[in-house]
Amino acid sequence: MAKKRVVLAYSGGLDTSVAIGWISRDLDAEVICVAADVGQGGEDMNVIKQRALDCGAVESIVLDLKEEFANDYCLPALKANALYMDRYPVVSSLSRPLISKALVEAAHKHNASVVGHGCTGKGNDQVRFEVSISALDPSLEIIAPVRDSGMTRDKAITFAEEHNLPINVNKKSPYSIDQNVWGRAVETGFLEDIWNGPIEDIYAYTEDPSTPRPNDEILITFKDGVPVAIDGQDVSMLQAIEIMNKRAGAQGIGRIDMVEDRLVGIKSREVYEAPGAIALITAHQELSNVTMEREIARYKRGVEQRWSELVYDGLWFTPLRRALDRFIDSAEAGVSGDIRMNMHAGKAVVTGRRSEESLYSFDLATYDTGDTFDQSMAKGFIEIFGMTTVLSAARDRKFKHDK
Numbered sequence: 001m002a003k004k005r006v007v008l009a010y011s012g013g014l015d016t017s018v019a020i021g022w023i024s025r026d027l028d029a030e031v032i033c034v035a036a037d038v039g040q041g042g043e044d045m046n047v048i049k050q051r052a053l054d055c056g057a058v059e060s061i062v063l064d065l066k067e068e069f070a071n072d073y074c075l076p077a078l079k080a081n082a083l084y085m086d087r088y089p090v091v092s093s094l095s096r097p098l099i100s101k102a103l104v105e106a107a108h109k110h111n112a113s114v115v116g117h118g119c120t121g122k123g124n125d126q127v128r129f130e131v132s133i134s135a136l137d138p139s140l141e142i143i144a145p146v147r148d149s150g151m152t153r154d155k156a157i158t159f160a161e162e163h164n165l166p167i168n169v170n171k172k173s174p175y176s177i178d179q180n181v182w183g184r185a186v187e188t189g190f191l192e193d194i195w196n197g198p199i200e201d202i203y204a205y206t207e208d209p210s211t212p213r214p215n216d217e218i219l220i221t222f223k224d225g226v227p228v229a230i231d232g233q234d235v236s237m238l239q240a241i242e243i244m245n246k247r248a249g250a251q252g253i254g255r256i257d258m259v260e261d262r263l264v265g266i267k268s269r270e271v272y273e274a275p276g277a278i279a280l281i282t283a284h285q286e287l288s289n290v291t292m293e294r295e296i297a298r299y300k301r302g303v304e305q306r307w308s309e310l311v312y313d314g315l316w317f318t319p320l321r322r323a324l325d326r327f328i329d330s331a332e333a334g335v336s337g338d339i340r341m342n343m344h345a346g347k348a349v350v351t352g353r354r355s356e357e358s359l360y361s362f363d364l365a366t367y368d369t370g371d372t373f374d375q376s377m378a379k380g381f382i383e384i385f386g387m388t389t390v391l392s393a394a395r396d397r398k399f400k401h402d403k
């Protein structure tokens with residue numbers, strides 16, 4: 001009988017490297033590793049590919065998913081101004097559904113009946129992987145050796161040493177890091193004391209915002225909510241993020257230190273850096289203020305929050321997320337034009353906006369000559385607008401409901 005085949009989400013780190021041998025042994029299975037490039041940078045993907053083979057994988061696949069990640073995951077997040085708890089640009093939450101899709105496709109292609117990941121049992125990522133994988137193919141069995149089969153850190157190190165795995169067990173950083181082109185998440189021991197401040201050492205995408213340096217003025221052009229040019233040069237979504245990561249990162253923009261509500265019920269301390277995401281969202285929000293009609297703009301703010309929570313909670317492959325994206329796409333029609341932004345000392349500040357589709361009317365807004373707004377109409381408008389408030393307030397005073 002042919003051996004059972006397992007597709008493993010492989011990062012190249014200690015845990016997933018050990019998991020290859022661990023799974024092969026425990027399940028008497030063949031392990032096929034899938035490493036996804038979602039713009040995390042760091043190690044060469046070919047080195048990671050070879051390491052999987054050296055650790056005993058029968059097949060090692062490296063996928064360049066950067067463009068797809070930028071276009072189909074980061075762009076919807078930008079259009080949604082996605083900030084979980086008003087701050088976290090849902091960095092890790094965005095990559096998990098795409099990686100899950102890649103795992104399921106690999107399982108189909110290589111005749112695997114099992115999919116594995118290296119998440120622990122305390123985080124959101126296990127939920128995102130498993131809900132996404134099951135949504136795409138409920139017949140696949142899912143295993144999580146770190147969570148379910150006692151693969152603790154000490155045992156992983158012993159296993160690596162006993163089996164002479166080509167990984168430096170001492171090189172493991174004290175931080176738990178997840179990164180992609182949309183940003184970077186860092187968790188670590190000393191930050192678990194929420195009174196401790198982050199140290200400069202943990203940051204990789206951003207410079208220290210307090211270092212004196214000249215400012216950087218940038219012009220970002222959007223078409224229907226999509227960033228299409230920077231300083232007049234056409235860019236793809238991926239290029240837009242990469243350029244903004246560099247330029248906003250050099251100004252120390254996009255550092256976030258927060259306590260966050262995880263889906264599993266834990267409150268956790270997270271440090272993020274997402275220079276490109278934060279700078280792009282800042283520009284996009286302000287262009288929306290100029291071009292989006294008031295009622296849809298107000299409604300969209302609620303949609304944005306719901307979208308961020310859904311995606312954070314691992315519910316990417318759901319009818320609600322798809323439907324909200326259709327609403328957002330429709331609302332973004334006309335979010336076109338230029339934003340001028342000054343980036344300096346950790347802040348991106350919009351200083352200018354211009355758009356052919358602007359709803360801002362100088363003639364209506366001005367207090368100078370040229371004013372076309374008929375102020376005499378305001379008095380009657382206020383009387384009718386305020387009528388129910390005035391009536392009910394009088395009633396509530398009379399019956400003492402106005403406490």
Ligand code: ARG
Nearest residue numbers: 092093124176177178185187
């Ligand atoms: N708390 C964030 C989230 O749930 C980031 C988790 C990333 N993982 C990590 N190892 N730092 O989306």
